[in-house]
Amino acid sequence: MIRVLVADDQELVRAGLRMILEAQPDIEVVADVGDGRTAVREAMHLRPDVALLDIQMPGGDGIAAAREILANPRLATRVVMLTTFDLDEYLYAAMAAGASGFLLKSSPRAHLLHAIRTATSGDALLDPGLTRRLIETYVRRAPASSDATAALTGRERDVLIELIRGRSNAEIAGRLRLAETTVKTHVAAILRKLGLRDRLQAVIYGYEHGLVRPGDLT
Template identity: 90%
Template sequence: MIRVLIADDQELVRAGLRMILEAQPDIEVVADVGDGAAATREAMHLRPDVALLDIQMPGGDGIAAARQILANPRLDTRVVMLTTFDLDEYLYAAMAAGASGFLLKSSPRAHLLHAIRTATSGDALLDPVLTRRLIETYVKRPVAPSDATATLTAREREVLVELVRGRSNAAIGARLYLAETTVKTHVAAILRKLGLRDRLQAVIYGYEHGIIHPGDTTQPPD
């Protein structure tokens, strides 16, 4: 069972999120609170698997709460951020804080559920709209040279390209004729060798270092 803490300053939003999540057989909402300070306090007390945090709240915003939750060595809580606004400063602040997901409140419920389950599995997920914005931002920047990929095997470099394109382990396996468990092993090795925290950082790394470029794909991500 995935234990989730909800933090949003709007009661109706909290109620709606609780209703969506509690309709899932594998998700339990352990608490819902209305501000960042309460979110931090309840996370320390309840130790949820995922904290679903609104960005803008009184009593300390969601990003401040995320920083405190993720910096606590006693917690193994993943953080997914929710916001009405797709402003770049929120996106980068959430990533810097270590959030495992960043979703617009206008996202379909399926994206929300997928983000929570993805975070629990140790991966990261970014709303597709925000992914495009992130890519567009990096396209405008000069490519930073890196020798780090020299430590990767030829197969790991192939997996990295597909990973940066946003494909799941199953989709990567299908394209490269690998078992999904083998892909997972390669992904773990890639993250370790490149010093990356999760798949989201791998995507950013790929565009920063010119591993692939926008449009460098034969089909949309699976």
């Protein structure tokens, strides 16, 4: 069972999210709260698998709450950010905080459920449109840094480049003629060797280190 904490300052939004989530046989909403400070306190107390946080809330916004939750070594909680506004600075802040997903409130419910399940699996939601566009803008602003992929094998580097381009494990397996289980093994090794948390960080890393240029996503 995936245990979810919902934080949004609008009661009707919280009620709607609770209804959507609790209709799933594998998801339980352990609490819904209206501000960031309460979200942090309840996360500490309940230790949910996923915190679904609105960005704009009184009493400490969702980004600040995400930073505090994700920085706490006692918690294994993943964070998915939820917002009404498609603004670059929100995604930058969410990525910097270590969020595993970023969704607009206008997203279909299937995307919400997928984001929560993806976060629980230890991965990050990589939206092929919004997230990729914002990542490209983000890395254009980021300072260049040295290539630290020397620890990777040639095949791991190949997998990393495909991963950076936003391809799924199944797609990578097909392009590189590998078994999907082998790709999963390579991805885990890449994250471990480069000290990365998830696929989203791997995408940012790849752009920062010049492995794939912005716009080179085909």
